[in-house]
Amino acid sequence: MSLTLSKKAQAVKPSSTLAITAKAKELKAQGVDVVGFGAGEPDFNTPEHICEVAIKAIHEGHTKYTPASGTVSLKKAVCQKFKETNGLDYTIDQVVISNGGKHSLTNAFMAILNPGDEVLIPAPYWLSYPEIVKLADGVPVTVFTQKENGYKVTIEELEKAFTDKTKALIVNSPCNPTGMMYEREELQAIADFAVEKDIYVISDEIYEKLIYDDEEHVSIASLGEEIYKRTITVGGVAKSYAMTGWRIGYAGASVEIAKLMSSIQSHSTSNPNSIAQDAAEEALLGAQDTIEEMRKEFDRRRKYMYKRICDMPLLSCLEPQGAFYVFVDATDIMDKKYKGETVATAANMARILIEDYNTAVIPCEDFASEGHIRLSYAISMEQIEKGLDRIEDFVKSVE
DSSP states (O other), rough: OOOOOHHHHHTSSOOHHHHHHHHHHHHHHTOOOOOOOOOOSSSSOOOOOHHHHHHHHHHHTTTSSOTTTTTTHHHHHHHHHIIIOOOOOGGGGGEEEEESSHHHHHHHHHOOOOTTTTEEEEEETTTTHHHHHTTTOOOEEEOOOOGTEEEEEEEHHHHHHHTTTTEEEEEEESSSTTOOOOOOOHHHHHHHHHHHTTTTEEOTTTTOBBBOOOOOOOOOOGGOOOHHHHHEEEEEEETTTHHHHGGGGGEOHHHHHHHHHHHHHHHHSSSSSHHHHHHHHHHSSSHHHHHOOOOOHHHHHHHHHHHHHSSEEEEEEEEOBBEEEEEOOOOGTTTTTETTTEEOOOHHHHHHHHSSEEEEEEEEEEGGGEEEEEEEESSSSHHHHHHHHHHHHHHHHHO
């Protein structure tokens, strides 16, 4: 056959995160005692009061199509949440409900990008960002950050990466994979840069409720009228409410951009799940005490994991301020030998850990960070302790 396949599709990398997670699940199904530090998914069940609303929705027949961009009632709930939590005034015609935060990001980039438009992506970054940009015919531009700056992008770094083709900038705070957060003054500087250069900001705030110590989450769109007009604020219920499988994300943007996102969604997926929309409304407006309990437990695990990593030879990390990941610098291990062979890459380290130590970690080459791995503490303390013991055994075995 002479038929060819899509070059765009062929250029998209499969998710290494999902591949590692799938491998761990496969081994578990075979009865292997695997510790999985991979998936960015809370180990808690969705709070009961949210589940009850979903069950009620089924019994009341809320099982039909809804408007493509989401129900009016959920949009109102999102607007209320934006106002009370983020200091953002959005109306329902500025809000689009989608099939998860990733879908919201996809709609956003498809709405603003033309072929060849460049998007600045500070690294380390969530590995899906550049792939989503490419699917929207954009060009991802990696902006490397420094550990001494908390892996947060500086204006100098943005200036060097900016060209006349730059269309947008991604801000992710708290950040996956680093767990670091931008302070208000840092966001203000980025906002001033975006306004000066007249570019869009895609603000991914999916982890906004998972913050620790005395850190303050700030939405960049709240820092002035001009940056508000240029920002697409993306959130969702997956991480904070243990609702990863419910697939509800949302975005707030200008009326013009929201209309484009709605049109795109109407021809791709149509409406998000009707039952999940009712559940998401309850998540946003209902009791928040169980959410705080989960956050406190994540905090306990965070502190334990950070101390254990810091105490290990050849590994280092910064204390995460949000989300549920520890970003581990393993570059000192890369030139060490394991069973006579140089470790060389984080991917090889991850292979060794899962094959010889039954422990799944995420190598971060696809996060634009060679020599680093990501560990999730969205698993039980028992599993964290066991997995860290195994990682420490591996570290002590290299020469």
